[in-house]
Every structure is written in C-alpha cells, then in structure tokens.
Amino acid sequence: MNRRLAIGVGAAAAVLAAGGGVAVLAWPDSGDAGASVVAEQVTVLPPDPSAAPPKIKTAFNTVEIAASSGGGDVDLPERKTKRFSMVGVSWSDPAAVPQGEIQVKTRSAASGRWSVWKTLQREADGPDGLEAGNPGLRGGTVPLWAGLSDGVAARVVGGGSGLPAGLRLDLTDPGEESGGRGGGAAVTESPSAEPSDTPTVDPTTTAPGAEPTTGATTTTPAAVPATTTAPVATTTPAPAATTATTAPAATSAKPSSAGVTANAVPTSTTPVKAQFPSYVNRAGWQADESIVKSIEVAKEVRVLWVHHTATGNDYNCADSWKIVKSIQSNDVNGKGFSDIGYNYLVDKCGKLFEGRKGGVENPVVGAQTKGFNTNYAGIAVIGDFEGDVKTGKVPLQSNAAIEKTLAQVAAARLGKYNYSPTSTAKVQAGATNGKFAEGAWVTLNRIAGHMDGDATACPGKNLYPRLPAIRALASEQITGLALSRITGATKQGSVYYTKKTATVSWAVTTPTAKIARFEIYVDNKKVASPAGSARSATVTLAAGRHSVIVRGVHATGGTAQFGVTVIGDPTAPAWTAGMAVNLRPGTYNATSVPVTLTLSAKDNAAFAGFTVTKPRAATLGASAKGWNVNVKPGTTTYAVTARDVAGNTRTAQIGRKLAIVPETSAKKTGTWTTVKNKAHLSGKALSASSKGRKLTWSFTGRTAALTFMKTPKSGKVAIYVDGKKVSTLDLKSAKNAYRQAVWTRNLTSGKHKIMIEVLGTKGRPTVISDGLVVGN
CATH class of the missing domain: 2.60.40.10 (Immunoglobulins)
Incomplete structure (x- = not known):
C-alpha cells in the first residue's frame, strides 16, 4: 500500500504519549494508478498499562558476539548458558546486513550433545508505518527452535570485515509448567480446538457462523492438554497446481517501481462467508501482554500473506505453543517489534494460534511483510518448507491439515470484507523493501506468498506451489450454517432445557451436493453423522448440562459449526x-x-x-x-x-x-349501639364512642381480618391477639367507606381470641365495627 503519514512523526509520538489516538494514513481507493487518493484511518491502540504477566513466564537472555582476530570465522566458542529453546541473532541497525553466513550450534540440556552447525536465515519480515519508528528496533535473523538447551556457539563464516554493531545472540526460554512437564493450558475459543476431530467447544461463546470476539474473554473455553502429542496429519495433500511458479531464492536485487503481476488472475470474485476456524488464543499459548507496545488497526484485510517461520521442523505439535511464545519474545525483546509479527500461526498438525494481539477479528497491522502490512494479514506455518541443500536440512512437506486451516482462515478473513479468496488485488507498496520500491504497483492474489511481496524464499519451495490449491480450497467452505430452531426444548436466556430429547434443526447455504456430512456432538462425543442432505437431528440427553454441537463437513474437508447448551431435566419441581x-x-x-x-x-x-x-x-x-x-x-x-x-x-x-363472623357474636364490654344499613356486612354494625369499650371474638382458624366503617369522624382502636396488644388503628378517612378490612393477620392454625378496644380519640371518638372474617 502507498501509505503517506498525514501527521508528522512528532505529532504521532504526541498522540501515543497521550495514551492513544488515530494516525491518519492515505492510499489509493481503487486499483488504478491514476485513482484519486482518499484519506483512511489507522487507529493506534496504546499498550495496556495494567497487563498481567503470563502464568508461565518467558526468560529472555542475550550473549554478545565479538569478532575474533582470525577474520571472524568463529566469533563465539562453545559456552554454557542459561536454559533456552529458541536462539536468534540480532544487531543494532535494522538496515545493516552482516556479511557471510551466521551459524549456531546448541547443546541439548537432556543429552549434553552438541548439534551440528546450523545456518540462520536472514529475516525478511518487518514492520513499516508507525511501527518502523519504534525505538530500539533491531535487525535480526529468523530464530531457530533448538529444543531445551543449555549451551551455544556461534560463528559468522566469511563475514569478519562486515559485522554490524551490537551483534548478539538472543536466547529465549518459553518456560515450563510447575513440575517441569511443559505445555501451557491450550485455551481455545469457539468453535473447537484442532486438529482433533472432536470439538471441545463451550457453545455459548460465539454466534453461529460468526468470527469469535477477541479481547477480554467472558467464557470458559475448553482446554486441550498441551502435554498430549498432537499427531501429524497423514492425509494426502491435494495435487499441486501446475500453474504455480517455483519459489525464487532470496535476492539482493535493487527495488523496482514497475507494476508487477505476481500470479495469474483467478476468475471468481465471489466472497466466501466462511466461519473462522478453531484456534488457541493468546491466553492459551501464554502470551506476555505486558511487553506489547502500541498496536495499529487498519480498515480491512485485502490480502492474506502466507509465510513459514523457518524456525525448524524438529518439534512436537504438543510444544507448538512454546514456539509461538518464543517467537513473540524474539520479535519484541530481540528485534523491537510491537508484538509478535504474524497475525496467525499454524503448526504442522494444522492447529491454529492467535498471533498479534486483537487480530482474530480486527484488521490489526502486523509486522510480517514490509511495505504490505496495513490492510493485510499474515499467517505463518511453523516450520521450514525451503530446506538447505548445503546443510542437508530437509524441508517440511505440506499436508491436508495445514492447507485446510490456511484455506479456512483466508476465506473467513477475506470474506468478512467481501473479497474472494480466488480473486486478485492491485495494490501499492507502502515502503521500500528488497523487491519493491515504495509506491510500486503490484497485482497480488488475495492469498499470496511472502515472496510475492518481498525478496525472500518464504514460504518455501514445498508450500508456495501449493497456494493455487489452497485458494481453490478456500473457495469451497461450509457457509451459512446456523441454528434454525430446537423443538422439544424451551429456551431461557441462551440455554435450552428439555426433559430428555430435543431435535436440533439448522440451515446452511452451501449446496447439498458439496456437503460430505454433518456431525452431531454431545459433550464432545460424536453421537450421529447425518448425511449432507440432513437439516435436523434428534439428541437424547441425560440429566445435567450438555454442549450440543452441529458441525458441517465440506466435501473438501473444511468445516463450520455452531453449538448450543442444552440442560437435560427429567425431574419435576x-x-x-x-x-x-x-x-x-x-x-x-x-x-x-x-x-x-x-x-x-x-x-x-x-x-x-x-x-x-x-x-x-x-x-x-x-x-x-x-x-x-x-x-x-x-x-x-x-x-x-x-x-x-x-x-x-x-x-x-x-x-x-x-x-x-358478625359483630353480634362478639363478647361486648360496655355499651355498643347497633347501626343498621344495607352497606354493612349482614346489614348492620356496632358503634361505640366511650373509651374502654371492647369487642372480643373467640374462633378457630389460621387467618383473620377485622372490618370497620371508616368516616371523617372515626377514631382510633387498639387490637389485641390472644391477650397481647399488636396494633393501634386510626379509622379516620376523607369520606365514608364501608366494610373495610384495614387489619389482617396470619396465625398458627388453632384457637384464638381477637379483641378491639375503643381509645376515645378526642374530637372523634366513634368506632364502628363491621365484624370479623376468619379463614381455616
């Protein structure tokens, strides 16, 4: 993109110092070189000032490298170090390039044996825009995953006269769980965690077909034990497209400003509204949020870059979270990035990881293809698909699990902004890199390889030729899968309740002919596999809370799902x-x-x-x-x-x-006068004006009410229950009111006495009793 800073560097720094703001950038609104330039906004999110450190802490240590007097062929002899699992080399000036080959070897903490010399690749990833001005930004190599090590040696072969200042080894230890087992809690967001075929979703977290929301997690995601080895997918990858070109080797050719078409133009421009696949969130891989600096959020995702991390292939998928954690530390502590450079990462088993903070749903600006970061996203496969003939490094082979994840991420992220994964975009480089000068026009596939935007071999000779097949796979997804209704159950809030059985019905926009099947899971256990033509399924549930998941499986292997919580309740109130x-x-x-x-x-x-x-x-x-x-x-x-x-x-x-109970049945104390009026209960009542006059009722019951006539001249009366005064009532009212129960009392079932006593109120002493009502 041709991004122009509409605010100066000083102004941008002032915005950040104030705690956030908006940096206004500009780029062409269309793919035509002569198109007018309109201003767009990139929001700058400041660091979280109260970010909590991860439970499993990362240790980052450095070792300075000094050139030897022998020409620099060996710069750092074998030496013992603190424990680490990832090693990289960095230097002070990001624009400097060391001469010769940078090589390291490491000592296994378990066996004590030293590895062979391994060449570190030059880092082609990098930030641009405001992040390119981060203080402390350094140049560096691609880090190498060495496994748990406690010793290191380094050398620069053929580079003694061209070593940059500040050359050092960056050693990262991702940490261990208590007990030394290793493996952070692999917290996953809805839908379920991969690569297992069994979903482990809390179905209340995400609306059907929607991308999960990032930020503060309000759910209790299911955990995938990170100490369990995830099997390498054994499915056979789809045939490679014959139109793909061979991945070029890294080159130091001068940047070009000429228009370039990176790949043949696909034909379909129809967006694919795919569901974002399952992923391990940042809490799951124990991201250190306290080291994250300012993050930029752009307008959209126009292109998805495919990378490989080139960190090595000798890892177990159960340890993938450690590699992601270590890459974050190396990117931030070693190279000075704002956060991990990639928006997403996927391991060789197809398990997806959330990368740069906030980027699952939002168009967060990464630091992974210099000149093409704003309005792009980058996904990196953990491993090396290029290999090295000289050192005998065997490149990683692509597989169906990797490609399925890449395709679904691409379809979901591009589809959100109405772009087809098989279409192209004509864009401009926003900064000069090893391949393009700033402002150069280039036509990119919406799913592009890193080498299409910079002078690099990334994503490697074994993955780049697979991109046409991945684009085709991205266009074939389950779309529009959503709950229609649940019969046999009643919804309250977000939860359904049923006595025992419920029928779940759904809708889907994918043509039936392209749906392989549906899968129904109850509490992560598959209970049914209805055909692709099915649109409902009945589940039988025991008493208790259950997750019910409906997963659609495309003929190509892609999936989408929705989940609901259903509580089985066979017990009456x-x-x-x-x-x-x-x-x-x-x-x-x-x-x-x-x-x-x-x-x-x-x-x-x-x-x-x-x-x-x-x-x-x-x-x-x-x-x-x-x-x-x-x-x-x-x-x-x-x-x-x-x-x-x-x-x-x-x-x-x-x-x-x-x-x-009429007032005539009460025991009288003193003189009471009978008042006859059809408005009274039973047509009559008793009246007294002298202080101390009493009426006493004896009855058997459990509730009682005293009724009176209330007048403007009525006085006060005291109420006694079973010999104890309980209340004083003022019977005065603005107008005459007959048969008024102004006092009621709930009693224990049995015999009781209720007595009223005229208090002789000055100026209005009269009390008119209309009787007692009793309930048994």
Whole structure:
C-alpha cells in the first residue's frame, strides 16, 4: 500500500504519549494508478498499562558476539548458558546486513550433545508505518527452535570485515509448567480446538457462523492438554497446481517501481462467508501482554500473506505453543517489534494460534511483510518448507491439515470484507523493501506468498506451489450454517432445557451436493453423522448440562459449526412450603373476599412458574410468591401446577373455608349501639364512642381480618391477639367507606381470641365495627 503519514512523526509520538489516538494514513481507493487518493484511518491502540504477566513466564537472555582476530570465522566458542529453546541473532541497525553466513550450534540440556552447525536465515519480515519508528528496533535473523538447551556457539563464516554493531545472540526460554512437564493450558475459543476431530467447544461463546470476539474473554473455553502429542496429519495433500511458479531464492536485487503481476488472475470474485476456524488464543499459548507496545488497526484485510517461520521442523505439535511464545519474545525483546509479527500461526498438525494481539477479528497491522502490512494479514506455518541443500536440512512437506486451516482462515478473513479468496488485488507498496520500491504497483492474489511481496524464499519451495490449491480450497467452505430452531426444548436466556430429547434443526447455504456430512456432538462425543442432505437431528440427553454441537463437513474437508447448551431435566419441581390462603386488606362483602394464595416451589434446573386452574385460570411467572384473588365466603378449592422450563410439572390442591363472623357474636364490654344499613356486612354494625369499650371474638382458624366503617369522624382502636396488644388503628378517612378490612393477620392454625378496644380519640371518638372474617 502507498501509505503517506498525514501527521508528522512528532505529532504521532504526541498522540501515543497521550495514551492513544488515530494516525491518519492515505492510499489509493481503487486499483488504478491514476485513482484519486482518499484519506483512511489507522487507529493506534496504546499498550495496556495494567497487563498481567503470563502464568508461565518467558526468560529472555542475550550473549554478545565479538569478532575474533582470525577474520571472524568463529566469533563465539562453545559456552554454557542459561536454559533456552529458541536462539536468534540480532544487531543494532535494522538496515545493516552482516556479511557471510551466521551459524549456531546448541547443546541439548537432556543429552549434553552438541548439534551440528546450523545456518540462520536472514529475516525478511518487518514492520513499516508507525511501527518502523519504534525505538530500539533491531535487525535480526529468523530464530531457530533448538529444543531445551543449555549451551551455544556461534560463528559468522566469511563475514569478519562486515559485522554490524551490537551483534548478539538472543536466547529465549518459553518456560515450563510447575513440575517441569511443559505445555501451557491450550485455551481455545469457539468453535473447537484442532486438529482433533472432536470439538471441545463451550457453545455459548460465539454466534453461529460468526468470527469469535477477541479481547477480554467472558467464557470458559475448553482446554486441550498441551502435554498430549498432537499427531501429524497423514492425509494426502491435494495435487499441486501446475500453474504455480517455483519459489525464487532470496535476492539482493535493487527495488523496482514497475507494476508487477505476481500470479495469474483467478476468475471468481465471489466472497466466501466462511466461519473462522478453531484456534488457541493468546491466553492459551501464554502470551506476555505486558511487553506489547502500541498496536495499529487498519480498515480491512485485502490480502492474506502466507509465510513459514523457518524456525525448524524438529518439534512436537504438543510444544507448538512454546514456539509461538518464543517467537513473540524474539520479535519484541530481540528485534523491537510491537508484538509478535504474524497475525496467525499454524503448526504442522494444522492447529491454529492467535498471533498479534486483537487480530482474530480486527484488521490489526502486523509486522510480517514490509511495505504490505496495513490492510493485510499474515499467517505463518511453523516450520521450514525451503530446506538447505548445503546443510542437508530437509524441508517440511505440506499436508491436508495445514492447507485446510490456511484455506479456512483466508476465506473467513477475506470474506468478512467481501473479497474472494480466488480473486486478485492491485495494490501499492507502502515502503521500500528488497523487491519493491515504495509506491510500486503490484497485482497480488488475495492469498499470496511472502515472496510475492518481498525478496525472500518464504514460504518455501514445498508450500508456495501449493497456494493455487489452497485458494481453490478456500473457495469451497461450509457457509451459512446456523441454528434454525430446537423443538422439544424451551429456551431461557441462551440455554435450552428439555426433559430428555430435543431435535436440533439448522440451515446452511452451501449446496447439498458439496456437503460430505454433518456431525452431531454431545459433550464432545460424536453421537450421529447425518448425511449432507440432513437439516435436523434428534439428541437424547441425560440429566445435567450438555454442549450440543452441529458441525458441517465440506466435501473438501473444511468445516463450520455452531453449538448450543442444552440442560437435560427429567425431574419435576418440588413444593417447598405448600400453599396457604391468607386474608388481605380491602373492601369485603357477602360474596367477595380478597385473599392471597401464597406459593413456594423450586426446581433442580430452572423453574418456570405456576399455572392456576382453580378457583379460576391464571398463569404466574417464576418469581411469583403469591396470587391475589377474590373468592366467595365458604369453602374454595385451589389447584395449582408448578412447572419448570423443561416442561416437567407437579400439581398441588388445597381447600380452604372463609366465614364472616358478625359483630353480634362478639363478647361486648360496655355499651355498643347497633347501626343498621344495607352497606354493612349482614346489614348492620356496632358503634361505640366511650373509651374502654371492647369487642372480643373467640374462633378457630389460621387467618383473620377485622372490618370497620371508616368516616371523617372515626377514631382510633387498639387490637389485641390472644391477650397481647399488636396494633393501634386510626379509622379516620376523607369520606365514608364501608366494610373495610384495614387489619389482617396470619396465625398458627388453632384457637384464638381477637379483641378491639375503643381509645376515645378526642374530637372523634366513634368506632364502628363491621365484624370479623376468619379463614381455616
């Protein structure tokens, strides 16, 4: 890209010093050389000031290399060092290139034996844009994965007169788990971890068909034991395309500004909306977030660069996380990059790793193809596909597992921005590198090899010719796979509940003829493999929480999946305290008494609520503690069903009697006057105005309500229950109100006495009692 800084270096530094900001860059909006230039924005994300160090810490040590008096053929004799697993060589000036071959040999910490001399490749990866101005940026070699070592020697053959300043060995020890077993917790994001055929997904983490969200993880991803050796894929790679050109060797040719077409132009421009594949996130490979510097985020991903790390092939896939961790340390501590240079990495078993921070979903600017970093992404296969005839280094062979991952990453990242993986892009170099001058136009395949953008042999003679086949594979993906519905289960929040069986139905946009099969997993165990024409499957679930995953498998091997959490719940809710009928305040009459039916039930999984069928129909939610209803005096039957979300039910029924006890049945103390009015209960009431007048009712029951007539001149009354004063009521109201239950009480079932006493309130001493209502 032809990126021009629209703010000066000083201004950019001021933005970063202020804690972040936006650096405005510009590039042509179309592929035509004469197109107008429009401004685009690249956001600069500052370092996290409170980033926690990883649980498994990385040790980074350096050893200075001084040229010997013998012409520099041997610069550093064999010597003991602190333990390390990756070794690289770096120097102060990133523009300097040491003469001769830089070679190292290492001593195994396990056997004590020294390796043969190994030549380190010159690093062709590098930052541009704002990152190219990082203080402390250094030149360096591709680091070598040596395995656990405790000794090193180095030499520069034929370079004694041209050694750059600050030449040193960079030694990285990725660390071990407690107990020395090695292997960090391989935390994976949804979908499942690869290369196993068994998904290990928490299906609540990612919407079907969507790319996982990076940043703060809010889920509990499944772990893949890193101490278990991941098998090397044995499937036969697809035939190599005959149109691919041989990977050129690294060259020191002068940069060219002429337009270049890197590969033949493919025909399809239809984007492929593929699902981003499973990956080990940064927490999984124990990234050190505390060393990450400012990160730039661009507008889109226009091209995906394919690299190889050239760090060597002698590794076990169970140790891949250590290599990724070591590359981050070497890139940042050794070369001064802002973070690991690659956006993604994949090991020889096809396992994918999140690379530069924030780059799974966002167009994060990497440091992997100088001049072509902004609006590009880079994925590196861990290993060396080039080899070395002189040293006998055997190049890595590509395989189906690697190519499937490369293809799906490419389809997902390019498809997000509506680019086809088999199309081309006409772009400009944003900086001068070993192959192109800044501003040079080049037509690139959307899936391009590193050598297409710089003077390098990367991604090697055994991988570069496979890119046409990978492009074709990227165009053949499972797309649009998503949940349609689940029958036999009820959804609450993001979780489904079923008694025992549920039928999962889905939709997919990939033509049926191109779908090999679907796979149904329950708790990471495959339970069914319906045909590619299937659009539903029924699962039987035991009690408890389960992950149910539907995975679509393309005829070419690519996959997409979605997952849901389903809880099997065959157990009906339990009544915890039964039901009770309590009188409540309100207006009473001979045919309608307000009561509250109290309810209490719980469920072992998820409670849904209550369904009332008697005395009338009502539906209550899960939080309901009671139900207010008016019933006739006499005996009433209450029937209620407690239900859970899965559909289990338990019904309970009680009968309760309500009786209106007239005031005439009370024992009187002092003079009370009978007041007749059809508005009173039973057409009459008792009135008293003198202090100390009392009415006492004796009854058997469990709930009671005192009713009064309230007037503007009504006074106060004291309430006693079983000989103890419990309340004082003021019966004054703005207007006359008959049959008012202003006091209710729930009691233990049995015999009780309730007494009222007139308090003779000054100026309004009258109390009018309308009787007592009792429930058994």
